[in-house]
Amino acid sequence: MRKTLVMLLIAAVPLIAFSQNKLHYSYDNAGNRIKREIVVKTKSLPNSSDPEYYSEMLSDKDIRIYPNPTEGHLKVEIAGWDNSDQGSLQLYNAVGQLILNQRMGSSFTELDISSRTNGLYILHISLNGKETSWKIIKK
DSSP: OHHHHHHHHHHHHHHHHTSSOEEEEEEOTTSOEEEEEEEOOOOOOTTOOOOOOEEEEETTEEEEEEOSSBSSEEEEEEETOOTTOOEEEEEEOTTSOEEEEEEEOSSEEEEEOTTSOSEEEEEEEEETTEEEEEEEEEO
């Protein structure tokens, strides 16, 4: 019995090691790691309305960005948004040109980049004097 259990565990290690889980780290402007998050990808039902999102803590708020990669409509949610919060979004193309600059007025903002070419973009978020940047892929 014990030998069988050990064999099953040994067989399961490669499956766990090569799964779709990711370890995501967040850093402050000084380069200090402030958050470690395990992103677990699970198979969902085809009609599931729960999007896969990426999150980071900034200015004591949880920022969620989804879907990434996107086909054109990128959503930015800030959990814990307060009316006194000051936020802005800037989107840069691959050569560093500012292509979108938008103030955030609520906890939910949708960016429409469907008319832009496919490729890599950088989303810069400023919230209450703190900043973070995200790599966005338009497909």
